[in-house]
Amino acid sequence: MSDPRPIETWLTDMDGVLVHEEAPIAGAPEFLQALKDSGRRFMVLTNNSIYTPRDLRARLLASGIDVPEESIWTSALATAQFLADQRPRGTAFVVGEAGLTTALHEIGYVITEREPDYVVLGETRTYSFEAITRAIRLVEAGARFIATNPDVSGPSVQGTLPATGSVAALITAATGSTPYYVGKPNPLMMRSALNRLEAHSETTVMIGDRMDTDVKSGLEAGLRTILVLTGSTRPHQVETFPYRPTKVVDSIADLVDLVAERSPRVDADDD
Structure with a gap:
């Protein structure tokens, strides 16, 4: 194998990498500042569909983390x-909140x-039995x-809240129809972020805290991946x-110096 190309673009998950709920993870503000100082393009990715990028920017700012609105995907x-690619200017019944309805209106x-044309299910903290019933019938x-x-x-x-996948399973059980999931671990989400940045997979790294979503989707999209151990996946689970x-680190703080390098590379960890 040839030596990996220098990193030009960074993708990073949000929850478990930069923040825990409302609390910033140590090193996150410094990591983002290093990215800005380096001039490299980056995007913060989240499977959360509740909030618009403007909402998420405000929430992150309250935690002391400054991410431009256009850098949130x-x-x-x-x-x-x-949906815009599949069926331009179509129609949808939506179960979700402002992040999803706003995105659909904008296209x-x-x-x-x-x-x-579609029933589109997103995340909400107030799932309505009436709305779910309507979705089933449609x-x-x-x-x-x-x-x-x-x-x-x-x-x-x-504590734990039911999320999109749980409600999707309910609708599937009632209808026999399985949804097409767009977010992680579908590599489509990574590719759409790369397209937005006009970036190439061979010079991009994905940082995440989950093996089953972040690392999997990054791998399938052709990116190098870095797992941080501040979120969902615990150290003993990695080898399962x-x-x-490509690399495992304790936290985002361990990547600040790497970002600051002139031609940063991520080499695979030794066995």
């Missing part, structure tokens, strides 16, 4: 881009309950079933997966 935006979609009537991401649960201060990241 959500599963809602990726889903909207996918020219009409949100309707009347014979929609899927049964022939609407194509799309979901922003397959995450079955999410964290909160009070049939694939491995």
